[in-house]
Amino acid sequence: QHFKQALELLLTLPESKNRDKQELSLQLALVLPLMAIQGFASPEIGLAVTRAQELCHMFEDTPELFMALTQISLFYSTRPEYRKSLEFGDQITKLAEKLGDPMLKAIALYILSWPKLNLGELTQSLEHTKQLSAFYDPEKHGHLAYVFGYDLGVMCLAFGAWALWLLGYPDQAEEQMDTAIAHARRIDHPHTMAFALVGGIVMQWFLRNREDIDKYTDELVPISYDNGFIFWIGHALIYLGERKTLEGQVKEGITRMKEGVATLHATGSETCLTRLLARMATACKEMGEIEEGLKMVEEALELKCKFEETYMEAELLRLKGELLQFQGEEEHGVEDYFRKAIDIAKSQKAKSLELRAVVSLSRLLKKQDKKEEAIELLEETYNWFTEGFDTEDLKEAKALLEELSK
Numbered sequence: 001q002h003f004k005q006a007l008e009l010l011l012t013l014p015e016s017k018n019r020d021k022q023e024l025s026l027q028l029a030l031v032l033p034l035m036a037i038q039g040f041a042s043p044e045i046g047l048a049v050t051r052a053q054e055l056c057h058m059f060e061d062t063p064e065l066f067m068a069l070t071q072i073s074l075f076y077s078t079r080p081e082y083r084k085s086l087e088f089g090d091q092i093t094k095l096a097e098k099l100g101d102p103m104l105k106a107i108a109l110y111i112l113s114w115p116k117l118n119l120g121e122l123t124q125s126l127e128h129t130k131q132l133s134a135f136y137d138p139e140k141h142g143h144l145a146y147v148f149g150y151d152l153g154v155m156c157l158a159f160g161a162w163a164l165w166l167l168g169y170p171d172q173a174e175e176q177m178d179t180a181i182a183h184a185r186r187i188d189h190p191h192t193m194a195f196a197l198v199g200g201i202v203m204q205w206f207l208r209n210r211e212d213i214d215k216y217t218d219e220l221v222p223i224s225y226d227n228g229f230i231f232w233i234g235h236a237l238i239y240l241g242e243r244k245t246l247e248g249q250v251k252e253g254i255t256r257m258k259e260g261v262a263t264l265h266a267t268g269s270e271t272c273l274t275r276l277l278a279r280m281a282t283a284c285k286e287m288g289e290i291e292e293g294l295k296m297v298e299e300a301l302e303l304k305c306k307f308e309e310t311y312m313e314a315e316l317l318r319l320k321g322e323l324l325q326f327q328g329e330e331e332h333g334v335e336d337y338f339r340k341a342i343d344i345a346k347s348q349k350a351k352s353l354e355l356r357a358v359v360s361l362s363r364l365l366k367k368q369d370k371k372e373e374a375i376e377l378l379e380e381t382y383n384w385f386t387e388g389f390d391t392e393d394l395k396e397a398k399a400l401l402e403e404l405s406k
Contacts, residue, residue: 039267040078080271082115120310129160158199168351170388234263314345
C-alpha cells in the first residue's frame with residue numbers, strides 16, 4: 001500500500017527525469033511484495049514490469065538500469081517465457097561488463113541459469129550457477145534477498161544442485177542442496193526459506209526419498225500459509241495431495257493435487273508445471289490410476305511444447321510408455337517411447353533420466369527375451385556413474401543387471 005500510494009503521489013508531480021527515476025525504483029520495489037503474495041507472474045506484477053520496461057529506455061547504463069532489466073528478465077523466466085528472459089539476460093550481461101562490477105557480472109550469469117535449465121541446456125545452466133556460487137558470501141550478500149525478493153546465492157545453489165542430479169551426480173547434488181538449505185536458515189528470510197524447502201523437496205523426489213520429502217513438506221506448509229506465499233501454497237497443495245494419493249486416499253489426493261495446479265495457474269506462472277505434473281503422474285501410476293496419470297503426462301507435454309520447457313521431457317516420455325504398458329499398449333509402441341526418452345536424455349546429457357529410461361527399456365527387452373541387448377544397454381549406462389550407488393535408481397539398475405545376468 002505504501003508503494004502504491006507513493007506511485008499515486010508521483011503522478012501529481014511535474015514530469016521530470018528525477019520523477020521517472022523515482023517511479024522506476026517504486027515499480028521495481030512493488031514487484032517484491034506482489035511476488036510473495038500473488039506469485040511470480042501475476043497480472044499486477046506484469047503491469048509493474050511493463051511500466052518499468054518503458055521507463056528503462058529513458059536511462060543510460062547505470063546500476064538502476066541493471067536492476068530494472070534483471071527484474072524484467074526474472075519476471076519473464078517465471079511466466080515462463082524463457083527465450084524472452086534470455087534476451088534480457090544478454091542485455092544484462094553486456095551492461096554488467098560495461099559497469100565492471102564483479103557482483104553484477106555474477107548476477108547476470110545467474111539470471112541465465114533458470115531459463116537454460118528449463119530449456120534443457122543443463123551443462124550451461126550448471127556453469128552459470130558456479131560463477132555466482134564462487135563469488136557469493138552469505139554474510140556479505142544476504143541483504144540481496146530484500147532487493148530481489150529471495151536470496152540469489154541460495155537459489156543459485158539449488159538450481160545448480162538440480163542440474164547436478166540431472167547430469168548424473170546425485171551425491172554432489174544432494175550435498176549442494178543441503179548447503180543451500182543451511183544458508184537459507186542462516187539468512188532467516190521467509191520467502192527464501194520457502195524457496196529452499198521446495199528445492200529440497202524436488203531434490204528428494206529426484207532421489208526417491210519419501211521420508212525427507214515429507215519432512216520438508218511439513219516445514220513448507222506453515223511458512224507458506226502463515227506468510228500468504230500463494231505460489232508456494234500451490235506447490236504445498238500438490239505435495240500434500242501426492243502424499244495422500246500414495247497413502248491410498250487416491251480420490252482426495254488427486255483432487256488436492258489438481259487444486260495446487262489451479263492455484264499456480266491463478267498466479268500467472270506456469271514454470272515448474274512439467275515437473276510437477278510428472279510427479280502427479282508418477283503418484284497416479286504407483287496407485288494404478290492409469291487414465292488420470294496419462295492425462296497429466298499429456299498436459300505436461302503440451303506445456304513442454306508451448307514453453308520449450310524440455311528438461312523433464314525424457315522423464316515424461318518414459319512415464320507415458322510405462323502408463324501405456326499398464327494399459328495394455330502394444331510393446332513396439334511402448335518401446336518407441338522408451339527409446340525416444342533415452343535419445344532426448346542423451347542429447348541433454350541428463351544421465352540420471354537416461355538411466356531411468358534405460359531401466360524401463362531393459363525390463364521390456366527382458367520380457368521380449370532380448371537379454372543380451374538389455375545387458376549391453378544397461379551396463380553401458382550404469383558403468384558411466386561414479387557416485388550415487390546407494391540411491392534408489394542405481395540400486396534398482398544394479399539389481400536388474402544381476403537378474404538379467406543369471
